[in-house]
Amino acid sequence: MAGSGWAPPRLDGFILTERLGSGTYATVYKAYAKAEPSNLLPWQKDTREVVAIKCVAKKSLNKASVENLLTEIEILKGIRHPHIVQLKDFQWDSDNIYLIMEFCAGGDLSRFIHTRRILPEKVARVFMQQLASALHFLHEQNISHLDLKPQNILLSSLEKPHLKLADFGFAQHMSPWDEKHVLRGSPLYMAPEMVCQRQYDARVDLWSVGVILYEALFGQPPFASRSFTELEEKIRSNRVIEDFFAHPWVDLEHMPSGESLARATSLVVQAVKKDQEGDATAALSLYCKALDFFVPALHYEVDAQRKDAIKAKVQQYVSRAEELKAIVSSSNRALLRQGASARDLLREMARDRPRLLAALEVASAAMAKEEEGGGEQDALDLYQHSLGELLLLLAGEPPGRRRELLHTEVQNLMARAEYLKEQVKMRESRWEAETLDKEGLSESVRSSCTLQ
Structure with missing residues (x-):
């Protein structure tokens, strides 16, 4: 029976304590599962499981909210995912319906952001990976x-925070092509289709993710408004939402998982084979790709001995990659020198094209920066800037000798840029592998957040 005043309801098998939060239809309490002393041996401690219990008052429910609650229970009972809060059980009595949930000691993402003002980009990226994993x-x-918003995203703890997507009260079974028109969610995080009361599909979740990311990085949502009308005006846009799950910043492919080590090992096997065949360029590229999976494998591994074994292998492969890098770099410099006469001819033919000449000068600056050594990222930036211009100019260049020379030069510059990109990634992966402490990624997240 529900208690009066501040007292939480009583539920058989549980002791409800502090209130964690409340909404229109429900109040969430921290609770302990009652221990059964008869099942404990004399030397065992009375360790009671901590849970969160969502209490929904029956008298507050209308037809729509009953349907939402039943859908929430149905969805959560049928799924298990490390970044989705777990529904352990549900019960009811004459006054309330009780959802017994996994307890998340770190509170919600909204509080986490606001107590730190903003999150470092590296931390926000880790959180986005976890959210993307759950959403995918x-x-x-x-x-x-x-109804994606920071208040509905919980943290497993403050010491080692992992996101847990929660509150499925508005969730629906929808294929990507299903269209709805019922208004759901919170206005600040709603996609334009919903705010403007048009038909919408499953992609509205991705708009909400973008708003959450903005808030994590800047401390407040991008479309804060004093009225719903003002909000609607601010977010009207015809821009198409990008392919979020495949975006390189989210990089879901390299998220730490149980598959990371196997994928790294598979790439190393290919790298060794190419190395033995004498194909230094291909071997170097494969070693670099393997490192992209070894680092998340180190983040995922919790056993100290296995982690040390992986680190030792990584150092071995990095050493070989450095040797191959010297071989490939020497070969590439020779090729660049061989192409010098064709490059000089192209510059001569570009004298009447100031824009083309300027782009070629940027490419020359990139080569000079690369020759100096130690400035790989700066050289890469220059190569990419030059290629952005040259590719546009190549598309509009009429057939002839100048187009042939320009096409060859673009191919050479793209090869240089791709090579440098792999070197930058390899250096970053090596640094991350070397500095990874025993507590792994969670500790890195905690340290970064503590500084805010």
Whole structure:
């Protein structure tokens, strides 16, 4: 029976304590599962499981909220994912319906952001990976959350924070092509289709993710407004939402997982084979790709001995990659020298094209920066800037000798840029592998957040 005043309800098998939060239909309490002394041996401690219990008052429910609650229970009972809060059980009595949930000691993401003002980009990226992983899993099950916001994203703890997507009260079974028109969610995080009361589909979740990311990086949502009308005006846009799950910044492919080590090992096997065949360029590229998976494998591994073994292998492969880098770099410099006469001819033919000449000068600056050594990122930036211009100019260049020379030069510069990109990534992966402490990624997240 529900208690009066501040007292929490009573539920058989549990002791409800502090209130964690409340909404229109529900109040969430921290609770302990009652221990059964008869099941404990004399030397065992009375370790009671901590849970969160969402109490929904029956009298507050209308037809729509009953349907939402039943959908929430149905969805959560059928899914298990490391970044989705777990529904352990549900019960009811004459006054309330109780959802017994996994307890997340770190509170919600909104509080986490606001107590630190903003999050470092590296921390925000880790959180986005975890959120993307949960959302991708849901969308594969044709489930849309439809109320994504920082208040509905919980943290497993403050010491080693992992995101847990929660509150599926507005969630729906939707295939990517299903369209709805019912208004759901929180206005600040709603996609334009919902705010403007048009038909929408599962992609509205991705708009909400973008707003959450903005808030994590800048401390407040991008469309804060004094009224719903003002909000609607601010977020009207015809821009198409990008392919979030495949975006290189999210980089879901390299998220730490149980598959990371196997994928790294597979790439190393290929690298060794190419190395033995004498194909230094291909071997170097494969070693670099392997490192992209070895680092998340180190983050994922919790056993200290296995982690040390992986680190030793990484150092071995990095050493070989450095040797191959010297071989490939020497070969590339020779090729650049061989192409010098064709490059000089192209510059001569570009005298009447100031824009083309300027782009070629940037490419020359990139080569000079690369020759100096130690400035790989600066050289890469110059190569990419030059290529951005040259590719546009190549598209509009009429057939002839100048187009042939320009095409060859673009191919050479793209090869240099790709090579440097791999070197930059290899250096970053090596640094991260060397500085990874025993507590792994969670400790890195904690340290970064503590500084805010």
